[in-house]
């Protein structure tokens with residue numbers, strides 16, 4: 342049954358001001374006068390042009406469904422690509438933007454016995470449409486998480502942390518002391534990789550682009566657990582590589598976020614029969630494989646997509662649940678920190694979209710639906 346329940350969402354307060362804390366801009370908000378709404382698009386294209394805020398009707402949850410009040414949801418590169426129509430998923434239009442996010446259960450359908458109002462849940466799957474104040478989802482697309490998990494971590498655990506976790510587990514049997522090399526290492530995925538690897542005793546060689554504040558970024562990544570941090574240019578130097586691989590073993594696993602020449606450089610560092618996994622293509626350049634690397638080193642070139650992984654699991658929730666449990670514990674202990682975030686009230690989504698599509702802001706954009714829970 343469709344019903345409009347706008348009256349229950351009338352809060353009386355307003356946006357106050359924005360401040361800068363440790364370089365991260367945050368908005369101080371009180372609950373706004375909100376009718377339920379979503380950030381939607383009716384055609385694929387430039388997100389700054391095709392997205393708009395639209396009021397939504399709230400459905401009653403059907404038998405296997407759950408009503409959720411969203412708290413926060415990030416803007417990831419994949420969300421931008423989905424709206425542009427160039428990603429692996431093309432949702433039916435009109436669609437709500439966003440994929441991951443965290444919310445609170447407000448009502449459950451008759452068949453849902455393992456969730457109650459007030460439980461905290463995160464969305465998973467693909468193009469779930471998380472940029473909204475409220476939504477109704479099938480129970481099978483939600484994971485219950487402990488309330489002790491910080492909201493920012495919970496909102497951002499599904500895509501990047503799970504990708505890092507799976508790539509470190511599923512391709513090579515890594516033992517403490519082994520090495521993993523990755524490019525785009527300051528990305529959200531890269532930061533999760535170095536933090537999880539450190540917890541598991543795995544050494545990481547982290548490649549980033551040079552930048553004016555390089556020393557600051559290197560210090561910050563080392564603070565997160567990076568064993569070594571190199572620029573793309575440094576990785577190309579034979580002398581640097583010789584020094585580097587006299588102190589750590591050659592990598593068994595390379596994680597490629599970027600593509601192009603740098604993806605090829607990672608291959609050259611791999612150990613015999615090492616595995617090169619492409620999960621992102623930030624440079625928009627293809628991955629070129631030198632023939633000698635294939636013949637003489639027998640390296641394996643593979644790819645990973647989290648959405649496929651979830652599909653492959655089907656109803657096998659045990660492995661999925663263990664992954665989320667492990668990651669939530671790491672987040673609760675402060676061992677897995679989310680990247681720096683601009684917290685932007687969802688009403689100001691245009692500002693967040695413009696920041697997310699600008700190059701190298703160094704921060705992720707987080708749409709906030711409930712500032713009180715943050």
Ligand SMILES: NC(=O)c1ccc[n+]([C@@H]2O[C@H](COP(=O)([O-])OP(=O)(O)OC[C@H]3O[C@@H](n4cnc5c(N)ncnc54)[C@H](OP(=O)(O)O)[C@@H]3O)[C@@H](O)[C@H]2O)c1
Nearest residue numbers: 504525527528529530550620621622623624645646647701
């Ligand atoms: N396959 C999967 O299941 C999966 C899951 C999650 C994410 N991803 C993909 O992983 C990638 C990273 O996602 P994220 O959310 O972690 O990204 P993010 O936090 O927004 O970071 C983007 C990263 O890409 C780098 N970058 C951008 N343009 C570049 C270029 N031309 N050359 C080299 N580096 C460049 C940035 O480096 P600078 O700081 O130097 O700009 C930064 O390190 C995206 O392609 C995303 O779609 C894939």
